[in-house]
Amino acid sequence: MKALAAVALVGLMVLLALGVSGVFPRPAVPSGEDIAAEWGAKNVVAAIILGVRLWDTLFEILVYAMTMVGVKLGLRLLRWERPLPPVAETPLLRRSADLLLGPIVVFALYVAVSGHLGPGGGFPAGAILGTALLLLALAKGVERLSAEIHEPTLEWAEYGAIAAVLAVAGALLLLGRRGSAYLIAANLLIALEVGIGAWVVLHRFASSRGEV
Amino acid sequence: MAAALSGILAYLGCGLLGFIGAPRAFSLLALLGGTISFSLWAPGFPEVLVGGLPWGIAVAGDPWAVGLWGLGLILHATILLHARGRRDAFHPLTTVLIGTCLAAALSRDLFNLYVLMDLSSLLALVLIASGRRVRAVWAGLQYLILAEVGLTLYLFGLGLVYGRLGTLSVSALASLGPDLADPALAVGAALLLVGAAVKTGLFVFGLWLPQAHGQAPTEVSVLLSGIVVKVGVVALARLAEAFPVGTVLLLLGIVTGFGGLVYALWEQDLKVFLGFHTVSQLGYMLIGLGLGAGTGALLYAVAHGLFKGLLFLAAGEGVERVGQRRMADLAGQLSLPVAVGLAVGTWAIAGLPPLAGFAAKGVLAQAAPGWAKTVLFALGLGTAVSFSKLVPLLRPCGRGRTGGLGLLSGAVIAFGLGGILAIPGLLSLPACGAALLAAVIGYALHLGLRTVRPRLPRFTFDRALVSALAGAVGVAGLVTLSWLPWGR
Amino acid sequence: MEGLAAVALAIALVGVGFWTLIVRRNLIWKLLGLNVGASGAILFLVALAHRPGARPPIVGLGPGPSADPLPHALVLTAIVIDFATLALALVYVIFLTEHRHTQDVRRLERDEERGWPQP
């Protein structure tokens, strides 16, 4: 079996190398700067993601949202009756967590808002936000985390964010409105959605007890 | 175009709103919105680049879109009729899943198809697992990992094709007339094909499919076999349009058709048996694509969605009621609507006139050269042999709930009759005679085959993984061969 | 030079990742392998967008030709999708661990063959 796998894999790699060797050098491609200007952006990639190929991005957001739902439903299938192993908790960590919270949120917002001008955008901003929020929360201990958070609130915020993104997308697809204000709003909404989503997914992984 | 896209947005939006509350109502609303949108663009619309040049996403209301939208809406209505008691996120998830499938039917962009295939796999897994059966979760997890391997290959292939030709649109690729003597394009096309094939569940790549479809909750099985596999078929159809890979698809189709059949012959679990037949039936669609008979493949895909949906719905209802899964334990236990549903489905899948299977197979056979007709006849014969096992199950016992069975049975009959009326030459004496002959010989063979019990090789997860990689190499070889003179 | 190194790395990553995916028996290891393999495909797309002396596809960021922006946009989507798939797969791995007390593929397959006896 292993031998067959090795042969197949080596074959695949040779194949890939063969294919790749035929691709380079590539012909000149459009730089897309005119499109960026049309959308009021400097970052061409942002103009593509939020403008030209928004249809893809919508489904990407949907993939993300459905993962959140899937994680929630999947974890609910489990039958955890016992407490989880403890997470390290020290006063130093707790204090630095409080101190770090502000700068991280500001940084994430900056990444989102400036996404149409330079590197950044809603997805990385949201991921930074979600990861950092949970890391900081974990520093305070999972028990307190579960006690403080009301899940329905989170879900409402999450679906609200998705619905807002859908609304923006719908208006854009049907009306064709363009401009940097739209890009900033879309990036912020995506950041909100991804941030909350990442936070919810990680939070559930960290603390969910299951219901069965 | 705007009508179609707003229909999809309505589906997705209603699905998402359903997570918050009133899931059934929103699901119904989505169906309503989808139907209105469908009726607005129904005869079709020409290709449009959503987002504009040079990188917009191509969508078109071509025959595939029309067929799959019709199928999706009918299946959605069936589920809404049938699934009264489903709690949780069932309705929102199915709504979003159907919306995804509708979007895939419209899409003519390779990367957009990638995203949609992935989304449909994820949603399918969540729905499969909602049944809380360990074996379903295991099958679903295998599915997810295999699909992800396939999609990684697909992404690589997409990069190769984009790097060489600078476009992702199927029509643009087709108009460029890609020459598969170019190694980058040959490898790219092969990787795209294998990726879509693994995701679709073709034979040897896809032996997770019967377990996943068979172990899922009833309405989920209906959707999976009815429309979710068609997402992969659409992707394959687009690839067949963009690249000259007919021979490869034909070979894959023949292998898939007979491979699924052989495993189905000796399967005793009713729903898993139907799952193996889904694999086998994919063979017909691929043969259609391989022969260049796009319409035949499309009609078969829609017909299969209807009658396999009906079979899964009836089988699932019966299995849930009786509490047994093995065919022998189900004989004489099924209620009247279930037995009738199974009978109509069996009648249709065996290709007997005048139901959906007969019409679709007829259109395929019209496009097929002589030798391919023989292959199709052999496949039909095998189907008849294995479905003869269902005959003892058709004896009804008491009354029961009709649910969505009536709607789907009606659709199967209407599709068959409509096809026969609309397409001339379908209801010829030789065609009817061949169908009846296959059924009779099939039943006789079934009586003989009952005594044989061969041990078929088991397809473990690792074997499936290796076969996916080996398949990529093999298909690349075939693609390269197919530009040789005899392959064209 | 950069493009060549990146493409070679991409192919090597696919090889290493898929090899792990096949030979390891533990599901989490398999997922790690899949992760690495998928990152190979993503890297290939980014390498495709690159050309010698290219600058990032941002208006006004220095001289030279711009890198092809489309693959970058596609790749952003692909990265998020990979994460989503992984999160979902991990949930079901945890599910199997809870119910079957194993993450070993062969043990799961043996269980399947025997009709999932109660552990």
Added chain:
Amino acid sequence: MGMVLLAALTLALAVFALTQRRLLWGVIGVGAHSLALAGVYLFLAAPDVALTQAAVGFGLVTFIYLLALRRTGKLTVAAVETPHLLHQENERVAGLEWEILSRFGNQLHRDVEVMWVPRAEIPALLRAGDADIGAGALFPREGEALLLSRPILPTRIVTVRCGPGPVGAVAGDRGQDFLPPGSTLYEDHAALAHALRRGEVGGAVADLLHVRQWVLSGEVRPRETTDVEEAAFRLAVAPTEEDVLRALDAFLAELEETGELAQLVRRYMG
């Protein structure tokens, strides 16, 4: 040039990660690989991708793996087969320490897996991370530098004399510390008992649990027995797993408080 080096580093990290034996190292390695990959994207003039890769591919993915590991990991026990404590009974494992370990594993949501090894190999296995817990033997021994749990069962180390001749012990066992250098060492207690019976050695240093077992089974007839040291059976924990040790000690303390430990000892020691 920098790009080539970074690419080589990325590949090396991937290979390093995927050839590890411990999942934790695998996850950390893949995380590092992802971060290096983000650097490669910077070289390829793709800052957007680099940022996303760092935030999602490195941050989120590593985090979620770690959280998943926290609840699905295995607890691997490297054990010496010891009567009453940990021994194979037909197909299953039984004994006092096994009972404690399996309950502990349950609490941590981790499956317990036992690998039977000679006593001398335990420290290396724990240090290399191939096992999390060592069981079925006397700890501590000089120079092993392992983390040790609270005592589970008190015992004594004794010297038994059956006749003239040198004294033997089990390699790696605490008894070895009381022998002059150059004495004969045996792989396990069964081999030691065998040697005693055949007169290869005149005596042995071992714990009371094993000696009693030898006497009861009639394998060894000691002429005199002298106490060497008070000792206790403990569980050893890999030096890197301080969390496990803390949890284990808390668990043992609770068992002791509720009196369950005494009950278990009565059940397994007769």
